[in-house]
Amino acid sequence: MKLKATLTEHGSRLLWKNFLPTIEKFGKTCQVLLGADEVHFIQTSLNTDGVHVTARFAAETLFDTATYRCQSKHYNLIAFQVEVGLLLRVLKGAAATNAHVVDVKLTIRQVTGPAGEPQSKPFLSFTASGASTNVVQDVPISRPFSPAEVTALVAAKDVGSYCPAYLDLVPGLAAAQAIVDRLKAVDDCAMLAVCRGGDAHLLVQTTSVALGAQIKDLSVYPQTAYVAAACDRSKPVSEQLQAALENGTAVSVHVLLKQLARVLSTSQLTEPAQVLLERRRR
């Protein structure tokens, strides 16, 4: 098993400025899956309180492809779990010392165990080389995943591949965020529905109030999933939703508003081109 890479300046900034802070909001730890072409940062419900997070990067976005080596006996995939805060601190530190180059490699080091006996432990070793300083920092990581664990993680990262339809929420993102934040006062849980006509619905229902919002005419992906005129616009919004759920053009889930708000707020850090909403079939 061999991992050696040089972080590009852009890649390093993306990580410490945008993505790692986002990931840190959802949980303290995250799973990293490295392959020859792609790098994934994944948080399953083991890492978070229920939200599933996947950040996928092309290897060349983060690393200098000329020096990138990722080799293992299992399809050249390497995976491990790491504490997000430590990773973030190392990369921020490298940026703060104006390092030109940050090299990363996977190492095994002898450390003293709790009972005083020597132990071999895996580390991610970061070497930040600047004009006048070289800083080497080792971040402890979990034991690299076994082939079975890697396979499970690969399946977990493909969370989106089963979805029949997505909506791009970007045009209504600010409004959706404002509404979700305020809906939290009304109830903990909301129904989120995605309609293949391009509408997203949020609905909070308690014994004394039904409060809904419809975000209209969003782009539907893939385009084959788009159903033109799925909704009768002449009807009240609540009836449009009901009709779409009944005729199968819309699917719905119940989500905790607290978690939905956190997911939507990540867009402030990552400035996405698309925010896709969907319901995964289980």
Add this chain to the structure above:
Amino acid sequence: MAQTTETPTAGEEEIPRAVLGFANVRSFAAALQCIRSGNKQTCTVSISSGGVSVVWEDDSKSLQGSVFLKPELFSRFECGAEDRHEFGIQLQLLLDTLAVFASAAAPMTAHYPGPQGELVCEMSDPTLGGNQQQQPRPALGLMPAGTGPGAVCTWARIAAMEAGAVVDLGAYWTEPASSFLCPGSSLKEAVDDLEWPGGAVELVMVQDPPRLLLAASGHGSLEVELPASSISGFNCCVAPELRHAYKYRHCKAAFCNLPHARDCAAISTKVSIDAHGLLKVTHMLGLDPAGPHGAGRGGLAADNPSALLESQRLYDSAKVAVVQFLLQPTEEEGMAA
């Protein structure tokens, strides 16, 4: 005033309904926020051709808060001349719902009763959808009008409850009454300060020379005299002085919930006390903070305390909501006075 005619559904009897248009949801919410003093308040809303009132009565029956909204405040007001709708509603729920609507800048339409006798609110905000043109709104305003990607339609149905029978304390109002005008912010400050002694608040008006004092004593005592410069229209009809005490909790509800000037400009506050010590606190709130009246930092009366006539003129002409509280004096003090 146009009578709404809605096509009757499934042979049901046609129910005349009231339709209200809110151009600026945020300031209406701010005005209603004034009478909020707990999480479990049930208010009685009544809609008639004369306007909308929201009344709340404290469990002790010795404190009432109300908001009165003139028909002119609404961008649309439809209620038959003979109709009177009355229903109960959970105030906190209404405020939470309005907060969702207030997150957008679009006008909201409310109508009552809905299909199940509920209060129905709808808003569609085409401005959020990016750069497309404002669409002309359909006549009834209840159909989605927003277009373009990301346009948002928000709707709510709030269950109406049976209207509580509120006996208006104002019916017991007995002349002669003493009164004064004072900027709401000064009174709020004074009442806030009187919290620590932990006792009832005594309101003292001295006839000559005119003085206004607020005092509280419990495990300590504190007296606040409001400067003569901030008081106007001082009229004390009991010689040599008038003295009544009120529960601190009630005073806090009546004086300390003024909205932020950004949402609602406090134009003036009038305080009157009737012959038996019944205290009436009236806040006039400008519901159009973007307009010329709301531009001032503390409202008109704060800048110029002698603006009695001015505020009357504003009330007649402008978008002013009236928030009123009625407080009964605490018993032993009321007897002594």
